[in-house]
Amino acid sequence: MTAVLVLSAVLFAIGLFGVLTRRNAITLLVSVEVMMNAANLNLVAFSRLYQPELMTGQVFAILGIGVAACEAAVGLALILTIYRRYGSTDVDRVRLLRE
């Protein structure tokens, strides 16, 4: 159990690190997906620990994967449009608004 928790914490940290250091919009999206998968791992592990017959965590995780797919769909559409307009998916280069 502890091993799973540590693994998910490491995944979460990797994802967060990616979000904080990378500037490419698609890499950012992938990093966020890694963070969400860390939570999925947690949910499934906890579900096995507490009520293996109820599958609450598994259901949560499956719905969470669906949500992640929706986010990616809208996000990639947005990124594609931006790439066509700006010729780049670097979030630092897409900058017209002032701080």
Add this chain to the structure above:
Amino acid sequence: MGTAFLLLPKAGIGLLVVVGLVAASLPGAGARRALVLAGALLLGAAFVVDIGLLGRSARFFHEALVVDRLSLFADSVLLTLGAVVSLAALDGAVAGKDGGDFLLLFALSLFGASVLVSAGNLIVIFLAVELTIIPSFALVAFRGADRRSFEGALKYFILSVLASAILYYGLSLIYGMTGTVRVPLPAQVGSSPLLLLGIGFMLVGFGFKLAAFPFHQWLPDAFEVSHPEVAAFLAVGPKLAAVVALVRILEGLGGQSGAWTAALAWMALGTMFWGNLAAFRQAGLRRMLAYSAVAHAGYALVGVAAGTPQGMDGAVLYFAAYGSAAVGAFLVVALLERDGLGDAIAGLAGLGRRRPGWAAALTVFLISLVGVPLFAGFWGKFSVFLGAVEGGVVWLVVLGVINSAVSFGYYGNVIRKMYLEAPPGRVDKPAAVAGPGAVPAGPGGGAAPGAPPPVAETGARAAAGWSLRTALWLTVGLTLLLGVVPGLLFGALG
């Protein structure tokens, strides 16, 4: 299921999604307008039903959905908001070639907010949060003609999905440490470090959704580039829903004022100060209103941080009381924009003489946002601060009141400009601030000789159609009505 009729208001919003689907597939603008109008009427009818249901409660689908006084109150606010925004969008976002899609996305987001206020477990909370925000990315990017709208939407998108991931991780830890997804959280749980971490992550996630300091950066950008109707919706709908969900989760922990109350108190404090101070520096009306929306989320968080039932109720009530003025102010922005007057605060000089009706409406909204008694906003602040005093966080109330006083500085500045300063005689000065596309329509004697100004004016008059003006006067009426008869607000919440 003898209580299924309690879901009728939500079914109304669900039907709006279907109307949106139909509208999205219609090519003709006339039929689309009729459908949007029908949608607004549908929401109005659902509002009447919702008011009739006040005081009842029931649970549905293995307690996944809870209809109670909180959710019925929040639904009534959301339905009003939905009707006003769809009316306002009729000549704006809906008039474009993708107008039907706008209604569909808006209806989906509104439906998500409505589910969120009734969410009875962590799974539904997460799904409803996502249903609320995913369509809103597209809504923010909807003004495609403006290059910047994609940039604002991208920032909003990236910060939002990051917040969602953090929220999701937090919820998974909370589930792991309590063994249940039911809300409110069981009160007897010990303070294991992992649970605290989970609650902390969850607060960060909700902080992003509420645009609370230090997670507020997306809001001014998103509000500046989107249609004003979208900004009006985002300023109230998703935030109200997020606060209700937060209140539901934390209700069970109300007794033990743990580390989370302190965290929330600091978040509230930072949000109020940052929002108000940043609003001072803004040259555009829209951006100023956006930062003021940040500050107002801070006032609402004061109530949640108090941890008392009164404070939590106050936070929910706050968004209803503040909402009418915030929505109205963005509608005035929409009117000004369609009239070619631009967005610069400097360009508002003399508006009291050029457009007395709009200036009066904006004055009512700004005074309500300051929180002057006999305007709706006052009662929101009153209930939040009262709850906080009862919760024993008097220092936070004192700082909140100071913030209200400070906020009069920038709201008052706009009012002063509209009534005490002469209209700009020369065209070049406001044009430089307002940016491309904004042609300041001075009254008759502008710098440009001859006919152009009056022609532009009549054309713009026609563009700012009756529906937007109806929506505006609805919000004015609501702001005044709720201010003079606050019993309507307090009674509806029970």
